[in-house]
Amino acid sequence: MTQHDETPKGRMARGLAYSGMAARMGGTYLKYAASKPFASESGRTQNKKNMHEKNAEVLFTGLSRLKGTALKIAQLLSLELDIFPPEICAQLEKSYTDVPPMNRAMAHKLLVNAYGTRPEEVFRSFDSAAFAAASLGQVHRAEDLEGKALALKVQYPTIRQTIHDDIRLLRGVLRPFADYKAMKPAIKEIEHRFMEETDYLAEASNMQFFSDNLELENVSIPQVYEGLCTDRVLCMSFMEGQPLNHWLATSPPQEDRDTVARRLNRIFLKSLYELTCIHADPNPGNYLIRDDLSIGLVDYGCVKRFTPEFVQLYRRLPQIIISGDKAAYFAALRDMHVVDKELGPEVEEAIFECAYAFGKWLGRLYESEYFDFGVETGFISEGKEIMRAMLKQRSHFTMNPDMIFLDRTRYGLLRIYEQLKCRISLCNHYENSGY
């Protein structure tokens, strides 16, 4: 296989790719601004919609020309901000797992660097062509000297510098946009997380933690081969199974989809409420589905730990919101340091109104024993509207990073349930035992 691709490398080339993107996006905005005074109300909405789609498209082509960081940013944008139209989301989803890999010689070199000797001496076999892309690296098959199947995750040697440069460029690209201020903390968070994700020793210890503690039936976690791990090479046992999005493309029956969703939900609940530590990267590529529908949970680059106190408080939140007890709600927010300031009664009322709408929305998940994502197709977009209204009040909140991670993971899981069109019982003894 030739790995010749059009990825621009080097800061200059990457800068050009980005700035070309900014110029083109700026152009689209100008066109919209120029046609605005003449368009009718409905025409204007249509125009605006067209413009968004056009921009998303341009942004995507721009981002997909850059590997690594950009890919990851694209993923985050599609998962979190949800700004892309469905066609582009489909494209992006493909990119979760299908990325043009680093070439064979490079992969070989990376292992030589990591082990100080040739891979042929460390492994019985090593396939220098990657079988999967990790967001900031790629995964290779290998066999240890006893013949056990391994997966090796490796990263490009200067990836950390590249991330740094990319983020700086991204800031430059986004600065002209009105929303830049709101995006700023997000970009900072992204950079921080990228740096974390490139430390494979940290990831190895996360993986070890889950494999020691999660212990769920039908869920398996790769075994870490500590002796073969370095900060740039992660060595683990090979996991069979298809990535969730590939598996879904084979049109599995309802019953199977329900089973998978139930298992995903159990992973989340047990991690949060018993281990107070979650796998915070609900990307469909990270769930490997096997023939017996058991789940292989991979990629521990983004793991979030919480204090038990926080989890205790969080546990009560859904019930409080659903019950509509205003005093208890604000008390909980204060305890979780989400609200620190004294709020005037008007603001409190406005926030609570949003929260109440949110609670009603969330409550629907718990209302009856089973929630059918196949029937309630508009559920998530409805929730998104409510969250948007909530965001208007954000100046009154202190953004608790724990909360951001948790919400992101939960939201990501709901999105997956929606894609699965599953019928699932979300009631659980952790959150439904009163407060």
Add this chain to the structure above:
Amino acid sequence: MKINAKQKAENRRAILAAAVDLMIESGFKSMSMRAVARKAGVGDATIYNYFPTKEALIYGYYEESLNSALQTLMEVDDYEQFDLREKLQLLFETVLEGYLADREFVAETFASVFFRPVPGGKGVRAIRARFLHIIGEQFQAAADSGELADFMFKDLVYQCIWDFFIATTLYWLKDESEQFSNTTVFIDKSLDLGYTMLKSGVLDKVTGLASFLFKSHVLSRIEMIMDERDTFSRIKDEFMSYDPAR
């Protein structure tokens, strides 16, 4: 005493290893052939069968490291599946890995051996010939598999790769990044560019351009000269046919 080829190769390697060690310890000037022979465990006279001079030791080292790099390449599991660009990259990296243990020695000798305005003597030519041969084989494999279309000026391209290799080694000797990752990236990116150019047939386009320039400039000048010649012969004719009596 007759010794077999294997023994011979081992002796050769032992002598080279001893020479490298001694040169790192005490420098080229104060190193004596006898000291090398002693350290390598061969006879004082025997060493001259392998390397007639101290310089030959240095050239011998670089030739040997090419050979052992090639050996290492062949041992890579799926080497046959590598494309040309990857093979080149692997060759470069493997040679540099070989230099790593003897980095001081390479730093001491490399520039003086390879990097001088006037091409070196027989010793350097032999190393270059070996290198060009390896490159030539890699290109041939790519041509056989249909990966790369035939192109002009092969020798020139091979020569460029040789020069590029020397430049890379000099870069590597100055590289202070962790695990020389800057060199790795340097090789990766420059080969990417070079290979893309080769694949897209830039060279043939350049040749096309050259022949166009040649035709439009040089040949048109010749025509001008032809014109001049005509003028000249006309004058000559006129002169010769001039009849003062008329």
